[in-house]
Amino acid sequence: MDWRSFYLHRLPLLELPEEVKALVHRRLVPNYSVARKIARVDEPQRTALIERIERERLCNKDLNELLDELLGKRRVEAVVLRFESIKRKLLDFQHDPEVRRLLEALEAKLGLRAA
Numbered sequence: 001m002d003w004r005s006f007y008l009h010r011l012p013l014l015e016l017p018e019e020v021k022a023l024v025h026r027r028l029v030p031n032y033s034v035a036r037k038i039a040r041v042d043e044p045q046r047t048a049l050i051e052r053i054e055r056e057r058l059c060n061k062d063l064n065e066l067l068d069e070l071l072g073k074r075r076v077e078a079v080v081l082r083f084e085s086i087k088r089k090l091l092d093f094q095h096d097p098e099v100r101r102l103l104e105a106l107e108a109k110l111g112l113r114a115a
Helices: 003-015 018-025 032-040 043-056 060-070 074-092 097-109
Strands: none
Touching: 003 018, 003 032, 018 032, 018 043, 032 043, 032 060, 043 060
């Protein structure tokens, strides 16, 4: 690791809250970017999150999903995934008159088509 990389990535870890630095020191977080995400969580939630990390020893995937949820990123992604799933399902039922009627009603409700 050269000095620039150290300066950009490792030195900022000194600015983390003490309880987050303790997680890094005890190797309860998989990498430094996760530690920085934990530091961005609001204080009351962060305390509960740290207790959960210590208790459950969350894997990297679970921890990142939980952090994204706490930081509000996954909500948008989850909605997009739901709409994509609905779109795929609609293709299966595109010739069903009842589904077509419901879709037209939804379009009208959303203002996408005149009623």
